[in-house]
Amino acid sequence: MLDFSFVPGTFWFEAWQARFSLLSGIWVTMSASALTILFATILGVAVGTALAYGWWWLRLLARLYVDFMRGIPVLVLILFTYYGLALFGINVPAYWAGVIALSAFATAHIGETLRGAVESVPMGQMEAGKAIGLRFLQRLRYVILPQALRRMLPPWVNTGLEVVKGTTLLSIIGVVELLLTNQQIVARNYLIVDFYLFAGLLYLMINASIAALGARLERRFSYLRY
């Protein structure tokens, strides 16, 4: 299987031939994941705050949104977004439709995690902030969120891993990310096992580095318990 001779039909030769498409595939996977995590974190903090502190109608809306997103498969969401956006006259490339759908999904997850984290911060903290005269946004910014964000770091990293794995679904709407790149290569040379294993290895490496990064962040931001 893994043959080290460098002739057409061997893994190393074919991988070298396809080096540019492989690199571009890795780039698409990483950029889609990074954008999704960025958008979802910003929106997720908003949704999570709404879930924890919103007026009742805002809370209800956020709850409906989160439960909807968590109740349907990501693939359905991606296909819905991809076909649906075009209906509204928004002609976005498949890549952006995918990023939007994945962000909408990850937002729900991060929002729910943030709600949990915020609610795990003792009530006294909020009251103490109130007592020293901080406004609501200040209490959030200086008292609650710094603690809540630290607490949600491990599940946040997990969501990141889910997002990286989720980008493979973009291959179904024709985004040439890492998986579709490999499928195209396989369609050319039939080195099925080699290239799927290779793709698996790449995903493993990407995910392992994110997990390592997460562990580092956790160490960096861990704080003395009061």
Added chain:
Amino acid sequence: MIDYNFDWSVITRNWDRFLEALALGLGLAVVSLLIGCVIGLAAAYARVSGNKWLSGPVWAYVEVIRCTPLLLLIFFIYFGLPEFGIYFMDKTQSFVLTLSLYAGAYMSEVFRAGLSSIPRQYVEAAKAIGMRPWQRQRWVVLPVMFRITLPSIGNNLISLFKDTSLAAAIAIPELTFVARQINANTFRVMEVWLTASALYLATAWLLATLLRQVERRYATIR
């Protein structure tokens, strides 16, 4: 904003196909969960066995499955295993194998947590009244562990059910595949995807409600 005329006749005409597809997805999820539970239980015992020749490979299995995208696993097993001379009767079998292996990895973590959360005294008490090792497992450890892990098993069932949507990638006619097909044929985008979403949502919700009933029925006294 836009003039989109809803035409639900597409849905009513294809309602049977939707339901069949939904049932297929549910069936795939249940079968995979059952096989996954068997794999997961064996793997969990291997993990807690303390024998590194057993727990090492199982650890590797769990980590590899958890770090690899499910879609890649599906393709690898569907297209790759025949390269090793392993042929399937049909693609459904290959998908069930994939989803079972996938579920097995997650279930093994669930069961491992369950096994290690059982108080030592239970096993000691069982030993004291003269139960043999397998009797201790059968009558003391397993019943308690299943009750403790029931909520997680339920969550896994729901997420496996959602994962069956990936079977569409290898053309298994489950809900996502059927929805996509009808969408392509009729281009009633909103109706088709709203229906598919609603069916997934309703089923997930129904499963969650049912599982809560089961949990209440078998609630543990701690």
